[in-house]
Amino acid sequence: MRAEIRHVTEYRYQEPVWDSFNEVRLHPIRDERQNVLAFDISVTPDVPASSHRDYFGNLIHHVHVHERHTLLRIEARTLVVTYPSRVPAPAAVRSLDAHRDELTEYLIASPRIPHGRWADVFEVTAPLRDADLHGFLMDLTRALYRRFTYSPGATDVRTPLSTFAQTGRGVCQDYAHAMLGICRSLGIPARYVSGYIYAGANFVGAEASHAWVEAYLPGTGWVGYDPTNNTEVVEAHVKIGHGRDYGDVSPISGSYHGSTRGVLDVEVKVYDQEQ
Structure with a gap:
């Protein structure tokens, strides 16, 4: 595009x-x-x-x-x-074991994603160690999309992640923070991405800056997932930058x-x- x-x-x-x-x-x-x-x-x-x-x-x-x-x-x-994004290479969850030390900053707590059992909070079951990592992340993307309601004005940049978990209403940064919290609590390195999205592709979030998540897949690198729109990152996504959470890339x-x-x-x- x-x-x-x-x-x-x-x-x-x-x-x-x-x-x-x-x-x-x-x-x-x-x-x-x-x-x-x-x-x-x-x-x-x-x-x-x-x-x-x-x-x-x-x-x-x-x-x-x-x-x-x-x-x-x-x-x-x-x-x-x-x-177009390249197709991720097959990688089992266990393959992350060799990479966690080098990606610690995307596994630990950050200002807007405090330490916590976020997988339990959002009722997400940990994947089996032999499970396909990309498949699990796509399932998680779909689950967050279905569970929450995109509602501009329901939250702002100061809304805690715990509040979004309780109310179930928010915007793209809330979806992204939720997915980051879950991934990190399960030992999957993940980072926050700020960017834009083209509304003509029937996606929400084009009225302002958009946000999604990149998770690390051994053999491929960083792969983007957009839980607000139930999709992998596609040509309609334009990336500005990444960090630990919204505060790093406002x-x-x-x-x-x-x-x-x-x-x-x-x-x-x-x-x-x-x-």
Whole structure:
């Protein structure tokens, strides 16, 4: 798929603020499944953006507005090509034993996925050691899709995973955190992915940044699963970056000086140029 993405974030303040520092994570990665053809970021007030790569290899842009302002507008435009995911090589659950030490950071607790018996909380039975790992992860993807209800506004970025387990309603980041908690409690290395999804493929989650999970499969590497849409990652998914949970790859985060609070408005559009 050849996709054009427009992501606009606006913060409006009742009173002027100043020294606004922001980290922007909107540049898609380049890997075997996708290639970035063009990327542009523009800021109002007009300031330059610098960049660096974080610990996970994600590209972060820095936006610093010194002057007083009542509007901060960040617009990112991207042109990206995505390709079909390769078919995972057969791997039994037991094959993970040789890889857990090197992938510890994706097995232990993180700020939004605290230590816990999440497989028990979500009533998931551990797979047999000879079971096919990819098959188990697809079954888990389907189970989470069927159990929970996609409900924008039911949760926010601060909602604990335990609350989502109780209410059964949430958005893509909740589905992703649930699958991460289950995988890690079962000894399956898994990481959080932030990105976009094309709505024309009859998927939900295209109205803003989307989220899914990548699990490690010996012999293949990291493989994507989207429990919000009951699917493996396909060409309609555009990956921005990955981390332990949402906090590592939030689209925009920052701080400013001033006594007023901002009103946030986000608009995301993903167009398939081949249609």
